[in-house]
Amino acid sequence: MASQDVIKDPLLVVAIDFGTTFSGYAFQFKHEYSKEDPTNKISAPQAWNDGKMQVASMKTPTCLLLKNDGEIESFGYEAERRFSEICEDEDENPKDWYFFKRFKMKLHDLKVLSASTLIVDEQNKEFPAIEVFSKSILCLKTKLLDELKRKKTLVQIGDILFVLTVPAIWSDNAKDFMRQAARKAGIDDNKLLISLEPESASLFCQYLPVDRFTIGGEAQCALAAPGTVYMIVDLGGGTADITVHEKLENGKLREVHRACGGPWGGTAVDAFFIQVLSNIVSPLGMSEFMREHCGDYLDLMQEFEVIKRKVDTPSNKTFNIKVPVTLTDVSVKHLNKSFAEAVDSSMYAGVMKVTGDKLKMDSTEAKDLFQKVVDKVTIQMQKCIDDVSRLTSGRAISLILMVGGFSESLFVQQTIKNRFEGVNGITVLIPEEAGLAVLKGAVIFGRQPESIMSRILRYTYGAEITPPFDPKIHDESLKTADGKRCNKVFRAFIEKGTEVCHGRPLENIYHTTTPFQKSIKLKIFSTENDSKIKYTTDEGCNFVGNLEMKINPTKELQDLKVEYVFGGTELSVIGTEVKSKTRCETTISMNN
Incomplete structure (x- = not known):
């Protein structure tokens, strides 16, 4: 779903931060939005009660309790409390329930996703992953709608643009899986944007005044200055998500270094x-x-x-x-x-x-438990700093912006500050609401989806083709049955590390092979090891999805233009018949 297809100027923007450990939502009405200060009047209600301490909270644990038939019993603090009671009750059998906790990282770990993908709960019982994620999103959505109803607002579901946050280091398939889960939870594609977590935090911190930073606030003016290159380190419950932005003259941002990180939350x-x-x-x-x-x-x-x-x-x-x-x-x-x-x-x-x-x-x-994790983060941060210095002449990272719940750890703050503060002029900044920066920034992204002018591709993308067989370069075992062509050859059409502008397409021309052909179909793959990949069966070559372009059947063979739109948070495609200039229905089906 391309951002241009999403509803414009919605009455209400709702961000859902679906985290590994905690989840929550925030929202802002149209009349409350100000382009000069979009952080103003973003509501993150204390909608959750932790049960034991009876303390209201803006987020709740990402826990889902299902009955044995798969129906929702509860979510969040209530799910934790209820399952603990079940475990202590001699008349209850925990095995009659499904209890899922911290399951978001499954999407980072799994290489293959589909509607039939299963994940295990805390008791090693299997359940469809798409159901677990969609039911969790449904619980958050229902809680929001109940909140709006309690406030006696007249907002209808069709008036809401939802923004769902995901790690920037996630694959296209994982992002699409979250979109499918949201769709199953009753959120239409044209009412949903996918927001990358460090980008959202970066947007939020652009507008924060000096007094809303716990560390490094005096450097906030530099964050807002055109030409500033800074690193965003989003340390959440599951991942360390790192990216680098440059502030531009027009107030927008461009990505300088492709998103990187790992399971170090x-x-x-x-x-x-x-x-x-x-x-x-x-x-x-x-x-x-x-x-x-x-x-x-x-x-x-x-x-x-x-x-x-x-x-x-x-x-x-x-x-x-x-x-x-x-x-x-x-x-x-x-x-x-x-x-x-x-x-x-x-x-x-x-x-x-x-x-x-x-x-x-x-x-x-x-x-020591912390150090083992933080060491992995600082090694990746240093590599990122070195890459930017090497690849961008005269540009260097001058600020490090720490956000995410794990960034609120004193040990993490002190270790990263001790390691980087003052080195080559670097200043470390930490906002007061480090744990809410992604959530509130996602609301801003919903109003300003074009704030990130360009991004750096994490992968090389290509299509699976069957060129004429050449015994000098092709594997004999992949020869087609008639011996004329070679199966499963990977042909790249864009390289990783390429800077792609928001909404700017990459054109490729394909051809029909038979008269009256009704469609063309391609398998799209991606890889981080572009120089080593020759075939789509090679290790490190990952299936992205099936591209299908439906065309008007003609007696003559046709040239067909496919435009791959990479500059947004999700991959989208546009298809056109070259001769007639007719726009065709073109889709990439992932996770099927």
Whole structure:
């Protein structure tokens, strides 16, 4: 869906930040929008209640609880609370329910997506991924509509433009999968934009005054100055999403370095903590604990989440984590030792010990869990800085903008500031609302989708073709049955690293091969290893989708023009018959 096909000037723009750990929504009415200060009057209501602490929150955990028949039971804090009750109730069987938590990263990990793709819940029960994502979006949408109804607004669903945020490092297929999920949740294609998370945060921070930055606010004026090149580091629950922008004279932005990053968000720290526990009680023991004692496992990870917020670089304090009795039961079963004894006989004996029902973790071990993750982030950041210096003459990154929930960690802030602040004139900036920058920025993107004038392609794109067989260059095993052509040859039509302007198409000419042909079909592939790819079956060559162009059948063979539009957040196509100049129905079907 190209941005030009989306409804213009909507009455209400609603952003949905569907995060790995937390999700939420924000909105802004048409009469509240100001081009001079689009951050003004963006509502991010405290619509969620965390249950235990009875504290209102702007975001809720990305957790979905389904009944055994697949019907929605609850979402967010309520889903966590309800599933914990189910696990503690002797009359309930948790296996009669599906409980999904932190499942967004599945789209980053999976290379192949389709309507039949299955993901597992916290009990290793399989369920269609498209249903999990669409039902979660539906819960967020329903909560929003209830909020609007409570405020007695007269907004109808057709008056709303939805903006759904995704990591910039996601593949085209993952982005399209989210669009399919939104469609299944009742959001029409012409009422939906896909926004890239670091871009949204970048837009939001353009308009923030100095006093709304907790660190580096005095440099905010440089962020707004034309010619400034700055890095956005979006550290969320699942991913580290890094991109580089340049502020232009017209106030818009251009991407200077292609989006990069990896699975180095806050949940990576959780994964290292789980690995520590696995090393103590054995991998089989920890797996059993997570599978058979879901409620206790959830409580343990909530305890650890509180600890994560307290870890900083100068502290030498000891952190206390309440240990469920069932973890000791598992330890006894698998090791014939209590959990306390297992800790004392483990490699962590010097930095961890158990007193009563508390696991005491030394600050050095807690910091080490963070350091392993932050090291991956800073290595990628440095590579990005070096690339920009090498590839853009006379241009260098002068600011680093940290956003996302994981950026609110004191340890993360201090480590990145210590590493980069002042090096070659770099200043680190962190807005007060680091965890809401993406969400609120997505609302601005809904009003200003052309604010990003150009982007850098992450992949080389090409089509699968069957050229005349050449024994000097082609693989004998890929020869067609008649021996005249070679199957599965990859022919690139645009290279990674290319700067593409918003809405500007790339033209390719294709030809019909038989009279009265009704359509042409092409398989589109992408790769990051463009120099090594010869065939679409080569490792690193990933299927994007099937392109189909429906044409008017004629006796004469036809030339057909396909325009690939790369400059937006999603890939779109336009098809035209060259001779008649007739626009044709042209689509790329992904994840089918």
